[in-house]
Amino acid sequence: MEIIREASELLIKIKENRPLIHHITNYVTINDCANVVLAVGGSPIMANDPAEVSEVVAMAKALVLNIGTPNNNNFQSMLLAGKKAKEMSIPIVFDPVGAGATSFRKEMCSRLLEDVRPDVIKGNISEIMYLANVDGCYYGVDSLQDIDNAAGIVQQLAKNLNCIVAATGRRDFVSDGSTSYVINNGHDMLSKVTGTGCMTSSLIGAFCSVTTDYLKGAVAGIMTMGISGQLANACLLSDEGIGMFKVRLFDNIYNLNKETFIREGAVYAG
Amino acid sequence: MEIIREASELLIKIKENRPLIHHITNYVTINDCANVVLAVGGSPIMANDPAEVSEVVAMAKALVLNIGTPNNNNFQSMLLAGKKAKEMSIPIVFDPVGAGATSFRKEMCSRLLEDVRPDVIKGNISEIMYLANVDGCYYGVDSLQDIDNAAGIVQQLAKNLNCIVAATGRRDFVSDGSTSYVINNGHDMLSKVTGTGCMTSSLIGAFCSVTTDYLKGAVAGIMTMGISGQLANACLLSDEGIGMFKVRLFDNIYNLNKETFIREGAVYAG
């Protein structure tokens, strides 16, 4: 598909421009998110205090917000940083980790959707379902449910919020409300390592920082994680597991090039 | 021993049930703790703010408390989460990292023992000795001292606190106050990687979440780390060190099965 070739060109642009990607994120996967931005060719910065986030956003080319370990301090930082990012017209990627799981996360989601208005929302199916107000049984932060109507929910939510919405799972659904894609890259091992979802949001931030077409940026970020996960799994030996898989995942993201992107990409009209 | 076979069956139960294990833990090893829960087959969640911990505990099958980087915020969260866990009768595992090292940790230990009353306490020998009010020279958070009377101290503390107590070191001692075990699995390399103690507590949380016999759960968690450490070391090449050891540790936990558990387990009556 044309979008695969276009997405592969964004990869080159990241490596040329080395965009600074500002994260306000959780304490669990913060190191992995910084390394994944470096692996794809960007430059990460992870400041999370209200005292300085606006100034940090002012230097950045994209902002990634992740509520994996929420507290009032990083909530305030997200509101301040989001406001500044809007003023600067840099893309804001929102990862609603555990959306709906607690009152506090519900409140954060509402406020961030309303006040910050992210350009891209990337969650797993159950998080996106919560945002879409669809009934669903919340289970953990790694839950993946194959919902029959996932594509429709994603498209409708994108339309309602006037932004890009991506729901990841066995298949990934991405939509801007009118154009939609299904991505068939990825491997089940990605769900056995913490942070692959958070890292995908970081990758989306990196890709969106070098294009104004955030739909394409979201597709490219998800493809990068999916393709690298497949390749990482393919080179695992039989006595290896999630330790070596994670090492190979970073290796493959680091070595990803245009040709691999085009050869392995599995993106379809949604 | 019978307990080895029984412990190996808990491993299967974790993989079948994928229990959600809630951690309130330190910033240093939080990523490793999440990954070790995934490696053994569970599902981790690491929320640590008073605003939401009670709601998170309400979804969980076990609670792991670790005071490696204490502050007032996570202290309050531990008290709230502990209370909720008691109401729900899910197991609480307490890792008193650096117990006795500072006044603040002393206060946390006292309050947590008194108000939260953990079901399992897992520390290194010097931490357990502090809790037991035995004189000992505190040294670092990785200290391992081979105390002649470790088995006796562990059993007495378990009796006094009416819970499971485990002291890890060259040999590991576990007791419920009447039945006691010594575990001879493990390898010295485990003390060269930060977080293997914290990860052991996470594993205990995962095992205790699928049984009401917390003595067995504690033994199974410690065995899992010990056996995987031995196997990880056995496959290291001569020019490899703690980098590859940590990778192989996760690989071996991920690939651990009933047969390996039974073949490698070294548990004796204490």
Next chain:
Amino acid sequence: MEIIREASELLIKIKENRPLIHHITNYVTINDCANVVLAVGGSPIMANDPAEVSEVVAMAKALVLNIGTPNNNNFQSMLLAGKKAKEMSIPIVFDPVGAGATSFRKEMCSRLLEDVRPDVIKGNISEIMYLANVDGCYYGVDSLQDIDNAAGIVQQLAKNLNCIVAATGRRDFVSDGSTSYVINNGHDMLSKVTGTGCMTSSLIGAFCSVTTDYLKGAVAGIMTMGISGQLANACLLSDEGIGMFKVRLFDNIYNLNKETFIREGAVYAG
């Protein structure tokens, strides 16, 4: 050079004494900093709350301060810990991550230089240039600029602040204000992994904890990272990248010995 041989002897002293190295550092690379101290033979402790840092410093042999994710809490902790470290005459290593990037970091740098008076300051060229009040375009936290006059700036800043100053980059410059060294170890891959700068400061802390000659300790710490980076890169296969590089980096630090130190060391009079 004589200093290479002397530095190699400090490595033996670390392994013999297992010094406790206290860090107040950022959330991004805190796990790597703990592991690098273990890899080189020391014992890490990472307490960061004002309630306990003074007591933790009282047990430590060196203090490492890193402002990578600054907030008011760790700022207060740094001031308290720094004061205690001065009383105890243990070395204080300061890593001014992102110095000059925000008002808050500017304030922290000023206060820490004035009130804590670190014994060693280690930053990248642009951070050191900010501290030296030289005009420079701030870019990210991984920026490396080859400044013609780096050696002169480093020496002058060391003289002005009466401490050791080290600026890392393609070449590293270290000075006490009169004696200066240039270090030609290292590899470009080190800039592709987050935290190698922070880890270098941790290594400097470990080396300075076993000598009163902090210039030598700073050189030894930088050499350790540089040599291990070179060796890690040398054993990478063509399909490997930053994932395996990081693993090999830890392996090489762990296995570093006197002979390798002397064989690979590239230190020159500055």
